[in-house]
Amino acid sequence: MKKSSLEAIHLRRSFRKGVQSIPVLQDINLRVEPGEVVVIRGKSGAGKSVLLWILSGLDNPDSGKVLFDGRELNTLGNSQRSELRRSRLGIIFQNFNLIGSWNTYENVAIVLRNSALSPLEKSERIHRILADLGLSDRLQNLPAELSIGQQQRVAIARTLAAKPEIILADEPTGDVDPETGAEIIEMLLSPVKAGKAGLVVATHGNFPLAVATRVYTLSDGVLIPFEPSTASAAQS
Numbered sequence: 001m002k003k004s005s006l007e008a009i010h011l012r013r014s015f016r017k018g019v020q021s022i023p024v025l026q027d028i029n030l031r032v033e034p035g036e037v038v039v040i041r042g043k044s045g046a047g048k049s050v051l052l053w054i055l056s057g058l059d060n061p062d063s064g065k066v067l068f069d070g071r072e073l074n075t076l077g078n079s080q081r082s083e084l085r086r087s088r089l090g091i092i093f094q095n096f097n098l099i100g101s102w103n104t105y106e107n108v109a110i111v112l113r114n115s116a117l118s119p120l121e122k123s124e125r126i127h128r129i130l131a132d133l134g135l136s137d138r139l140q141n142l143p144a145e146l147s148i149g150q151q152q153r154v155a156i157a158r159t160l161a162a163k164p165e166i167i168l169a170d171e172p173t174g175d176v177d178p179e180t181g182a183e184i185i186e187m188l189l190s191p192v193k194a195g196k197a198g199l200v201v202a203t204h205g206n207f208p209l210a211v212a213t214r215v216y217t218l219s220d221g222v223l224i225p226f227e228p229s230t231a232s233a234a235q236s
């Protein structure tokens, strides 16, 4: 079976502030496919979130392109991009992006709205994922009634429920204790190990580099390969 892939080619993105142009991404080239974990390290403000937003089609580069399965995201309409994000290209946002007036179950169920699964299959899948993330007793709670770490887990459940082929995760273990962090990593890696999903993680440094296929440091707008030997030294 042909593997899906997500590829960034010569991405550039800057932001304008008055007359000043602030370059954030200067020449980003990246590829990920199911079975791979790509970790992007970088200081606060380096541009990790901007990169993930562009990779997901939520923002456009000034130049360069993003290809999903060989198709350029730029050429897709908004509804096609939304559908892609709902089903095949999952993003876990740093600020979670949960809908405040919806409870935990509803926030996850949204991604299965257009799925071919039966109502029973949808319900079973949502309950199972939320149970795996320790949220079975929070199904009816609104995001504001959850801790930050619980909200983060709902955001992760929402993405995993759609079984996307590529997962983009912005600091997925940023707001949880180490034990919960390890469980989240295990859940994110499960479809990767099965060869069903590729994972791109942006992190300040609290994601274990040992699980990565490739590690990069985002600095001055470019991705610099981070060698595994240096990586394991930095971990210890």
Ligand SMILES: Nc1ncnc2c1ncn2[C@@H]1O[C@H](COP(=O)(O)OP(=O)(O)OP(=O)(O)O)[C@@H](O)[C@H]1O
Binding pocket: 015, 016, 024, 042, 043, 044, 045, 046, 047, 048, 049, 050, 051, 094, 204
């Ligand atoms: N819409 C915007 N308008 C202007 N500048 C922006 C915009 N979005 C991002 N930036 C700038 O782009 C730079 C990179 O931001 P980004 O959020 O990607 O950093 P980051 O590496 O994810 O940081 P952190 O680890 O703190 O989340 C920052 O200097 C930020 O101010």
